[in-house]
Amino acid sequence: MTASETHPVVGELLRRARTLGSDPRNTNYAGGNASAKGTATDPLTGADVELMWVKGSGGDLATLTEAGLAVLRLSALRSLTRVYPGVEREDEMVAAFDHCAFGKGGAAPSIDTAMHGLVDAAHVDHLHPDAGIAVAAAADGERHTREIFGDRVLWVPWRRPGFQLGLDIAALKDANPGAIGVILGGHGITAWGDTGDECQARSLEIIRTAERYIAEHGRPEPFGRVVHPGLGERERAERAATLFPLVRGLCSTDVRQVGHYTAAPEVLDFLSRAEHPRLAALGTSCPDHFLRTKVAPLVVDLPPDAPLPEVAARLRELHAAYRDDYRAYYERHAVPGSPAMRGADPAIVLVPGAGMFSFGKDKRTARVAGEFYVNAINVMRGAEALSGYQPIEEAERFRIEYWELEEAKLRRLPEPRALAARVALVTGGGSGIGAATARRLAAEGACVVVADRDLGAAEKVAAEIGTADAALAVKVDVTSEEQVQAAVRAAVLAFGGVDLVVNSAGLSLSRSLLSTTLADWDLQHDVMARGSFLISRETARVMIDQAMGGDVVYISSKNSVFAGPDNLAYGAAKADQAHQVRLLAAELGAHGIRVNGVNPDGVVRGSGIFASGWGADRAAVYGVPEEKLGEHYAQRTLLKREVLPEHVAAAVFALTGGDLSLTTGLHVPVDAGVPAAFLR
Structure with a gap:
């Protein structure tokens, strides 16, 4: 051999x-x-x-x-x-x-x-x-x-x-x-x-x-008596979704984090018992545990049904105290040559009535941290059942956490990608521009929520992106306030919040003024103007709670500034979206949220809009075979090049990837050059 x-x-x-x-x-x-x-x-x-x-x-x-x-x-x-x-x-x-x-x-x-x-x-x-x-x-x-x-x-x-x-x-x-x-x-x-x-x-x-x-042989109820009866599943999930963006923002004070939420039975039972504050304060023991969970979690000391504003205020107080305590822990044990303190935010936050929030540089790291704390709960239960939980000394935990060998591992890690630890929500993500944008944002490191009214199409794109740690598919009709709220809540519970929103959902009906019905008008405006408004409003709530800024990008159109025949409802709806960009940029800038737009034109290949009949209508208007429509559009541009979904996705990344961090209220044409649509 x-x-x-x-x-x-x-x-x-x-x-x-x-x-x-x-x-x-x-x-x-x-x-x-x-x-x-x-x-x-x-x-x-x-x-x-x-x-x-x-x-x-x-x-x-x-x-x-x-x-x-x-x-x-x-x-x-x-x-x-x-x-x-x-x-x-x-x-x-x-x-x-x-x-x-x-x-x-x-x-x-x-x-x-x-x-x-x-x-x-x-x-x-x-x-x-x-x-x-x-x-x-x-x-x-x-x-x-x-x-x-x-x-x-x-x-x-x-x-x-x-x-x-x-x-x-x-x-x-x-x-x-x-x-x-x-x-x-x-x-x-x-x-x-x-x-x-x-x-x-x-x-x-x-x-x-x-x-x-x-x-x-272990004693029964090692965590003590129940002092906090649990909440119902629906109420628990609502509390978690409301608190999660705030908690994520607090735990990203030093470095932006992705979150994971669990209401595992082990966690809920632990938080319901009298001894959980004492045991949580002792910290974890096994090196594998505290390397991922830090020495101890942040534990909210309020009952499960405490009013949410009171919980939010207490979280801010406890977070400030946690940072002070962690800094003191570091200073107690650091010696000349110790690695610099990596950050004073907790990795685990326990909230009676909600469950456990865990954090990391990406979704997998956050999820694994939560899994390790469940392991730690099981260890505490077993040790308490035998005689009492007695973790290793704090000084030894510090030696492991700030071990030079562990620090060397961190130094060997590749530099994070541009959108690492950011959570993106893309509407219309099941096809065309939305799908290409979802893929590009994921390739740049973002966790992506692929939102589409066709859940199967969204699931296909999410599966192409990768595992559940990288992408989530949600079904949403953007015209429905309830469905938009549910989709944003799903994003929050999956990743901790939302940082980057792309309003890409759209459709188009080619009609003259006299041929446009009220239903045509309402449909165009409901999906694009109303839908973008609803998505932007609900995600802005989350971004404001996170207090980490954010990006909103509207996929508008050349037709938002270009006036052409047989296109009234579509052009007017796109113009509505274009002005939403300006209005929201002015309003949300105080929160560090940037709002920009992309104006594509002639994106035929891979487009759900063109495949649903718009392409055939446009081809008939221009007198070309439908399969040649993309080439036709290209020939009327200055660059004589066909615009693909990937080109639009690249513009979204350019706006959100960091190089244009002081740009807001901008519309970027991605049309290969259409003079009539030049911005003035």
């Missing part, structure tokens, strides 16, 4: 990792790692060489692939014990792992690599199960470990992940040949075996045994 071939042990390792990682009871997202050792042929010497394959830094067990494995020469890795400079300089060993690599490529080795390599077992699992961490974070965790497992599972006092922890576990295993694994104080579990199946079985034995013990 050579380096270029897949080793049988790799397939075994990947199957085990995915099996363990796919069950959230076993480990959290991207938490823990798994390894396997085996022999391969060294392509340089032709001799056998012992290797270790281990999940690399940043990977997730549930979705692990061979590319996510680091591959190291085992003898080289173990020889590092001879040059180990001691626990005070153990971070230096991470760079030494690179010198142990076998072949090229592969993932970067994680901080836990030493644990896997130094433990004398063919297969090793390190996991972060809620039940295991509950034992690890319980007062008298060592005693509980003996009571639950006897000599079969051993206790390792808290030690920061690294080379020394690997040495400690290896020595403990060597001294206790009957042991199958360890509980790592404040952290998680590690198990080992001679085969992958044995290692997996032992990992599951530790986890399930801890679960059963807590269920059978």
Whole structure:
């Protein structure tokens, strides 16, 4: 077996990792790692060489692939014990792992690599199960470990992940040949075996045994009595949607964040109980938890049915206090050489009556932070049921949060895209200009709400953009106030708010004055003038609550300034939209909200408007085949080029991507040059 071939042990390792990682009871997202050792042929010497394959830094067990494995020469890795400079300089060993690599490529080795390599077992699992961490974070965790497992599972006092922890576990295993694994104080579990199946079985034995013990021996109602009866689902969602933009704005004081909302049963039960303020203040314990949730959440200390204005005022007070407390925490523990404080805003906000709001640089990060806090709640419940929750010391949490190795990971991240952490809502997003705009904004980093009256078309565009973390499809008739409000509420609950709005929904009927019916007139104005007004009004409410500024872009038309025959209702409705741009720019500028327009013309390809009959009408007027209509429009322009939906989308990005940050009230022609439509 050579380096270029897949080793049988790799397939075994990947199957085990995915099996363990796919069950959230076993480990959290991207938490823990798994390894396997085996022999391969060294392509340089032709001799056998012992290797270790281990999940690399940043990977997730549930979705692990061979590319996510680091591959190291085992003898080289173990020889590092001879040059180990001691626990005070153990971070230096991470760079030494690179010198142990076998072949090229592969993932970067994680901080836990030493644990896997130094433990004398063919297969090793390190996991972060809620039940295991509950034992690890319980007062008298060592005693509980003996009571639950006897000599079969051993206790390792808290030690920061690294080379020394690997040495400690290896020595403990060597001294206790009957042991199958360890509980790592404040952290998680590690198990080992001679085969992958044995290692997996032992990992599951530790986890399930801890679960059963807590269920059978833990005290009931570990979070105390219910002091806050819950609200109904509808009332809860309404409160969450009302508060979320404010909370997101507060939590974006230092850096703009995307939000995630959950009313998971674990969260609602926790917030209903008497002990939740005390426990939340203690913070999380497992390093994977507090790296994503910060040391503690912001908790609103009002009952679930408190008046919303009172909750909003209290949120502002608590947020200011949280920032002061976090700054004091940083100053208590920072030493010369510590990374700069990354920001004092909370990552988790708990609101009785609403649920949990979590935040991150993008939707996935925000969602995962919330998932980790649910893990933390489960850990607190288990630890309190045993004897009491006792997380690791604050100073140790600071050492992890501001670890230079973690800081180095952050420095390696690519620069954020222009629209990162911004939430865009695009009407008419199921086709044509709207669809092209939704795709472009997503490509520039925005979370996108694709809104269209054709839900299937919106879902197709959202699916093309990516996962639910990147795009949401909503059904909306923009002429309906109720449907517009529901669509904006869906955007808020999905991402925390709205920052960028594109009014692209439209239609067109080619009629002369005498042929235009009242229904024709009303339809054109309802969709474009009324619809844009409703969308702009409802999203402006959100932007004002967020207090982070924002962008509103109207997709108007060349016809808003150009007077042509047989186009009365459409041209008048577009002129209405064009003047809304000016009016709203004047009104919303005080809130930092910029309002601009784009005036396209002749966008035939991919257009829902042209496909619905407008194209055939226009082609008949100009005496050209419908399939040649785009070319016809191009020939009447100064540039002799056909305008495509992507060109309009590019103009939307130019207006909102940052380079025109002081521009508002502007209309940008995207028509390849139509002198009659030049702005005056």
